[in-house]
Amino acid sequence: MDERILMFLLLIFSSLLVVTARTANRDYQTLLALKNEWQNTPPDWERSNDPCGDGWIGIGCINGAVTSITLSSMHLTGQLSSEIGGLSELRILDLSYNKNLTGPLPEAIGNLRKLTNLILTGCGFSGTIPDTIGNMQRLAFLSLNSNNFNGQIPSAIGNLTNLYWLDLAENQLGGSIPISNGTSLGLDMLHNTKHFHFGVNQLSGNIPPQLFSSAMSLIHVLFERNEFIGNIPSTLGLVQNLEVVRLDGNYLSGPVPPNVSNLTNVRDLLLSNNRLSGPLPNLTGMNSLNFLDVSNNSFDPSEFPLWLTNLPSLTTVNMENINLHGNIPVSFFSLSQLQTV
Numbered sequence: 001m002d003e004r005i006l007m008f009l010l011l012i013f014s015s016l017l018v019v020t021a022r023t024a025n026r027d028y029q030t031l032l033a034l035k036n037e038w039q040n041t042p043p044d045w046e047r048s049n050d051p052c053g054d055g056w057i058g059i060g061c062i063n064g065a066v067t068s069i070t071l072s073s074m075h076l077t078g079q080l081s082s083e084i085g086g087l088s089e090l091r092i093l094d095l096s097y098n099k100n101l102t103g104p105l106p107e108a109i110g111n112l113r114k115l116t117n118l119i120l121t122g123c124g125f126s127g128t129i130p131d132t133i134g135n136m137q138r139l140a141f142l143s144l145n146s147n148n149f150n151g152q153i154p155s156a157i158g159n160l161t162n163l164y165w166l167d168l169a170e171n172q173l174g175g176s177i178p179i180s181n182g183t184s185l186g187l188d189m190l191h192n193t194k195h196f197h198f199g200v201n202q203l204s205g206n207i208p209p210q211l212f213s214s215a216m217s218l219i220h221v222l223f224e225r226n227e228f229i230g231n232i233p234s235t236l237g238l239v240q241n242l243e244v245v246r247l248d249g250n251y252l253s254g255p256v257p258p259n260v261s262n263l264t265n266v267r268d269l270l271l272s273n274n275r276l277s278g279p280l281p282n283l284t285g286m287n288s289l290n291f292l293d294v295s296n297n298s299f300d301p302s303e304f305p306l307w308l309t310n311l312p313s314l315t316t317v318n319m320e321n322i323n324l325h326g327n328i329p330v331s332f333f334s335l336s337q338l339q340t341v
Contacts, residue, residue, distance in 0.1 A: 026086060027051070027066040031059070033083035038101075040075045060092070068092035072119075079103035080125075085111030096121040096143070103127070105149075110135035117141040121167070124148060129168075134159035134185065145169040145197060153178055153203075158185030166190070167197040169222065176205035191215045199224040199246060206230035207252075214238045224270065225249035232271075237262045248272040248293065256281040264288060272296050272318065280322065282307055290337070293318035304328050309335070316340040 031051055035041050042057035052061035060068035067089050077100040084093070085108030093115060095101055102124040109118075110132025116139060126148040133142075134156025142163060149171040155178035157166070166187075177198075180186035187196070188211050196218060203226040212218075212235040219241050228250040236245070237259030245263070248270040255278030256271065263269075268291040269283075276297040283289065284307040292311075295318045303326035308317065315337045332338075 027064075027089075030083050030086040031056075031066065033081050037081045038076050038078040040077055042071075042074070062089070065089035068094075070094040071098070073097040076101050080106060080109075082106040082108040084108060087112065088114070090115055092117040092119075094119040095123060097123070099124050101125065105130055105133075105144075107132045109133060112136055114138055119143045120147065122146045126150070128152075129154050129173075131156045133157060136160065137162065139163055141165045143167045144171070147171055149173060151175075153187070153198075155180075155185045155187075158187055158189040161189065161192060163190055163193045165195045165197075166193055167195065168201070169197045170200045172202060173198075174202040174204060177203065177208055177211060179208045179210045187211060188213070192217055194218060195220045195222075197222045198226065201226050203228060207233055207247075209233035209235045212236050212239050214240070217241060219243045219265075222246045223250070228252055230254070232257055232260075232276075234259055236260065239263070240265070242266050243288075244268045246270045247274070250274055252276060255279065258282070261285050267291065267313075269293070280305055280324075284310065287311060288313055290314065291316045294322060295320040297322050299323055301325060304332075308332060311335070312337070314338055 028049060028051055035045055044056055048054040051059045052064050058069060058071040059066055066087050068091055070092060072094050076098040079102060090112050091114055096119050099122060104127035105125050107130040109130060113136060115136045118139060119141060121143045128151035129149055131154045133154060137160060139160050140162055145167040152175035153168065153173055158180055178186045179188050194217055197220060199222045207228050212233060216239045218239050221242060224246040231254040232247060232252055234257035237257055242263050243265050245266055252274040253276065256276055260281055261283050264286055265288055266286060267288050269289060270293045272293040272295040274297055278300060280299045280302050289311050290313050299322045301323040304324055309329060309331045314335050316339060
């Protein structure tokens with residue numbers, strides 16, 4: 001081999017070693033900063049200064065760089081330091097079910113541009129969700145459920161076009177669902193997202209019709225136990241892949257849009273405990289429907305809906321307090337999957 005080529009390759013190799021060493025040292029210093037904020041870290045974090053080489057519990061590495069932190073259910077106590085933003089190669093951050101991890105989610109979280117999974121389920125984080133979360137455009141899983149977050153859903157989440165799973169349930173989030181308007185982002189831009197889990201919050205206002213379109217890939221729309229008002233948007237019927245729809249426990253009013261029966265893949269439909277009125281929706285054709293709950297609404301008085309007898313997959317039917325009268329046809333009890341009425 002030509003001596004000049006050999007020297008060039010050695011120079012490149014030496015440069016890579018230097019970069020790798022610098023990255024490893026920087027990541028070690030960042031983990032030390034995190035450890036100083038936490039109690040109950042794994043014992044081997046105390047005994048070694050080489051998290052990658054010595055295989056620290058919960059730490060994954062590639063080529064000397066920290067690429068994953070998975071410390072679920074480790075009884076960690078403390079706060080998440082802004083130093084977390086220094087782990088430039090991090091792909092997975094899972095701190096779920098550490099209820100004594102408290103305080104705000106630092107804005108520096110947005111520096112983790114390569115992160116694909118951010119899982120903080122069941123912790124004690126509070127404050128607002130930082131807008132910088134929209135910088136992590138590789139995110140596929142964003143699970144912030146079962147914390148104490150408040151404020152509004154950041155419109156910047158609309159920038160996460162690779163998002164598959166969005167779970168913000170069981171917090172104290174309020175305000176309306178953000179929608180794009182040409183100058184700002186919104187959740188209507190998340191065409192690849194399969195899961196909208198927003199239940200058990202304090203979200204309010206109308207459910208925006210612009211949120212739904214035929215371009216959406218959603219299979220779960222879980223908006224239960226919030227403070228939504230107004231009508232159920234008819235655009236919901238355009239999201240043909242939906243499998244679970246939960247709008248129960250809100251203040252929704254007006255008639256159920258007739259095109260809800262277009263959602264032939266829906267297995268669970270819960271509209272109970274609202275102020276819905278007008279005719280009881282005709283769900284003919286929803287042959288995948290297992291669980292139906294329309295209880296405690298103000299529908300027009302009507303006889304038992306015969307279309308129920310033609311839904312072969314029904315296991316549970318809840319229709320309490322919706323002004324039904326007349327006879328229940330014997331054929332209803334011929335549904336082979338029926339368990340609870």
